[in-house]
Structures are given as C-alpha cells and as structure tokens.
Amino acid sequence: MQTRSLWEHTLTFFPQFLAALKEHAPRDATVAVIGASDGKFVLPLAAAGYRVIAVERDPLALHGGEVHLPGTAHAHATGLIDRLRLEDLYDRVQVVEQDFLGSEPLDRLCDAVWTSCSWHYSVNHRRPLAEFVARMQLLVRADGLFGAEFMMPVEARHHLVDHYTSPEKLSRHFTGAWNVLLTLRTAEFTERAHHGRLQxxxxxxxxxxxxxxxxxPHPHGKKNA
Known part of the structure; x- marks a missing residue:
C-alpha cells in the first residue's frame, strides 16, 4: 500500500479473521466492515479481491484532515475515500457514511462482517452492546462469518460498561443459528502512543x-448482496 493508516501499527487479530474468511467464504465474497475508519482493514480486503461495504460516520476518517500525532504538532491524514482512489480500489468498495446504530440497517446480506474495537467508543455506549452485536449478525447470510475484535476491561471503570467485554460474555450472543469458531484474548500489553491516545x-x-x-433461516429474510 502506498498510503498508510493512522492505525497501521496497532495490535490486531485481523490475520485470524482473514484466514477464516478464506476458509468459509468465496473468493469474491462481500465483506462489511463496521467502523471502517481510514481503511486499515478495508484496503487489504479490497486488494485481496473481496467486495467491501465500509460503514463509517467520522468525517475525518472518511475525508481526511489535520490530526495531532505523537511527537508532532499536526499532520495531514489521508481519509478512506482518497486512500481507496490512490490505491485504485475505489470501485471495489461501497462507502456508507452513516451511524451504524442510528440508521436503517443495510438492505443486503453479506458473506462476512468485521469490526475492530468500534463498539467500545463512548458514542456507542448509548445503546446496549447486545444491540450492536445483533445488528451485525443481521448482515450475515447463512454459512457467513462474523468477526469482532474488542477491548477487554483493564481499568475499574471498564467493568461498569458492558461494551468492554470478554470472549465468554460475548459468546452468549451466539446461540441457535451460530457456531463459535474461535475465541482469543491477550494479556495486558502496552500500546504505543497513536492518534487519539498521545501517551x-x-x-x-x-x-x-x-x-x-x-x-x-435468516430472521429478516434479506437478499444476498
């Protein structure tokens, strides 16, 4: 990739999701990325040949702008839309500029859905975690894949917010129509300073x-993408 994401060096389980996607979905699968940000996951998926639906509400993430980075006063960040154009991937991605919880659900089913540490942001705490998970589940067709990496509690205040969860608690939302394929967790680790967390x-x-x-059967009988 010629351009770089602001989140390029943050830890991720995305390789495990990508491996499962290759096993469970066709090569031209449609993947919805919820909380697409500036494309850390969207661009690699599109470059690998998948069709991507990128859902994001943050204008800075979508369109770029000035940001404060560790060790610098200000820098210009390239947004998702310009990154897609620069990498010649724009035609493989449908960008949906909306609040995932505050808008009508997508009108199609996808082969897979992925989110990375998006539901723990305070703007999403106005609705229960169960609603966020259920909305993601509704996007997944039969035999499709659900993937989420998420923050677990570290500080005492995190235990008061159900959006900081654990694999065991999250698994309770995947009964009946779902098979849990894999759960993983880290020990506590130090993340280096980055945009939004300057220490x-x-x-x-x-x-x-x-x-x-x-x-x-899918609960809403939606059509496939």
Whole structure:
C-alpha cells in the first residue's frame, strides 16, 4: 500500500479473521466492515479481491484532515475515500457514511462482517452492546462469518460498561443459528502512543469468530448482496 493508516501499527487479530474468511467464504465474497475508519482493514480486503461495504460516520476518517500525532504538532491524514482512489480500489468498495446504530440497517446480506474495537467508543455506549452485536449478525447470510475484535476491561471503570467485554460474555450472543469458531484474548500489553491516545497506554483485547449455520433461516429474510 502506498498510503498508510493512522492505525497501521496497532495490535490486531485481523490475520485470524482473514484466514477464516478464506476458509468459509468465496473468493469474491462481500465483506462489511463496521467502523471502517481510514481503511486499515478495508484496503487489504479490497486488494485481496473481496467486495467491501465500509460503514463509517467520522468525517475525518472518511475525508481526511489535520490530526495531532505523537511527537508532532499536526499532520495531514489521508481519509478512506482518497486512500481507496490512490490505491485504485475505489470501485471495489461501497462507502456508507452513516451511524451504524442510528440508521436503517443495510438492505443486503453479506458473506462476512468485521469490526475492530468500534463498539467500545463512548458514542456507542448509548445503546446496549447486545444491540450492536445483533445488528451485525443481521448482515450475515447463512454459512457467513462474523468477526469482532474488542477491548477487554483493564481499568475499574471498564467493568461498569458492558461494551468492554470478554470472549465468554460475548459468546452468549451466539446461540441457535451460530457456531463459535474461535475465541482469543491477550494479556495486558502496552500500546504505543497513536492518534487519539498521545501517551503509551495499556490494553487487553479479545477476538470472537462465529459462523451462521445454514439450517437456520435468516430472521429478516434479506437478499444476498
């Protein structure tokens, strides 16, 4: 990639999701990325040949602008839309500029859906975590893949917010029509300073991958993408 994401060096379980995607979805699968940001995951998916639906509400992430980075006064960040154009991937990605929780759900089913540490942002705390998860689940067709990496509690205040969860708690939302394929977690680790967190800080992260079973009809009977 010629351009770089602001989140280029943050820890991720995305390789595990990508491996599961190759196993469970066709080569030209449609993947929805919820909280697409500036394209850390969208661009690699599109470059690998997948069709991508990128859902994001932040104008800075979408269109770029001035940001404050560690060790610098200000810098210009390239947004998702310009990054897609620069990498000649724009035609493979549908950018949906909307609030995932505050808008009508997408009107199609996808082969897979992915989110990375998006539901723990305070703007999403106005609705229960269960609603965020359920909306993502509704996007997944039969035999499709659900993937989410998320922040686990580190500080005492995190235990008061259900959006800081664990693989065990999150697995409770995947019964009936779902098979949990993989859960992972980290120990506490130090993340280097980055945009939005200008000092080194401590995280724990979890991963859950699940597949919708083909013998359960989709609850809303949506059409495939």
């Amino acid at each position: 080194d800080h401590t995280h724990r992260m979890g991963l859950l991958l699940a597949a919708r079973t083909s013998d359960h």
